[in-house]
Amino acid sequence: DAGVIQSPRHEVTEMGQEVTLRCKPISGHNSLFWYRQTMMRGLELLIYFNNNVPIDDSGMPEDRFSAKMPNASFSTLKIQPSEPRDSAVYFCASRRTGENEQFFGPGTRLTVL
Amino acid sequence: AQSVTQLDSQVPVFEEAPVELRCNYSSSVSVYLFWYVQYPNQGLQLLLKYLSGSTLVKGINGFEAEFNKSQTSFHLRKPSVHISDTAEYFCAVAGEKAAGNKLTFGGGTRVLVKP
Numbered sequence: 235d236a237g238v239i240q241s242p243r244h245e246v247t248e249m250g251q252e253v254t255l256r257c258k259p260i261s262g263h264n265s266l267f268w269y270r271q272t273m274m275r276g277l278e279l280l281i282y283f284n285n286n287v288p289i290d291d292s293g294m295p296e297d298r299f300s301a302k303m304p305n306a307s308f309s310t311l312k313i314q315p316s317e318p319r320d321s322a323v324y325f326c327a328s329r330r331t332g333e334n335e336q337f338f339g340p341g342t343r344l345t346v347l
Numbered sequence: 348a349q350s351v352t353q354l355d356s357q358v359p360v361f362e363e364a365p366v367e368l369r370c371n372y373s374s375s376v377s378v379y380l381f382w383y384v385q386y387p388n389q390g391l392q393l394l395l396k397y398l399s400g401s402t403l404v405k406g407i408n409g410f411e412a413e414f415n416k417s418q419t420s421f422h423l424r425k426p427s428v429h430i431s432d433t434a435e436y437f438c439a440v441a442g443e444k445a446a447g448n449k450l451t452f453g454g455g456t457r458v459l460v461k462p
Contacts, residue, residue, distance in 0.1 A: 238390075267450075276452060276453075276454045276455060277437065277452040277455075279449060279450065279451075282449065290449065325390055325391070327391075334379055334381075334396060334398060334441070335381075335393050335396065336393075336450060337393075338383075338390035338391040338392070339390050340389060340390045341389075341390050
């Protein structure tokens with residue numbers, strides 16, 4: 235099993251640019267979670283999906299952030315326009331329905347200049 | 348809603364010494380509890396979890412944790428650490444009935460094992 239796959243692993247962009255982070259969950263996992271990790275705020279849940287449907291997006295910081303899950307094997311987190319304060323490590327995690335463990339991807343380190 | 352407090356942000360410890368990482372939680376409902384480890388530049392990996400049953404839970408790499416409901420704690424311990432245990436450790440809680448079992452994480456404890 236390849237685990238949760240995230241791309242890119244590192245992204246450096248300039249303020250105002252659009253950023254798209256990608257995640258492929260583990261095959262057979264029905265729930266997908268997007269987290270953000272910063273020194274100041276720690277690990278925060280941004281949004282999660284069950285069976286491709288967004289269930290709770292209350293952690294999404296503002297309208298500049300959007301997430302989609304067009305099918306069971308792919309999700310994107312988009313920031314448009316990006317700002318320096320969005321610099322963080324963004325993690326994707328997936329979970330099989332009925333189980334409790336979330337499996338985390340390696341993360342995308344985003345730097346907005 | 349749940350919250351998690353990890354009382355120590357950093358714990359320096361010598362190799363082969365024991366270590367205890369403290370975690371306290373608050374919740375109005377029954378919870379599941381987890382400890383995750385994050386090695387440098389990597390994602391989070393599950394160390395152990397408490398769902399029900401025995402309050403002493405054993406995990407990978409020689410770690411164990413004890414659930415104490417009256418003290419709302421879930422402290423992590425290892426009797427003898429190795430250099431390779433240098434990492435950041437996160438305690439997390441999820442409400443039993445919470446849709447999707449959303450995890451709420453503590454602020455993390457950075458463990459530095461010294462030779």
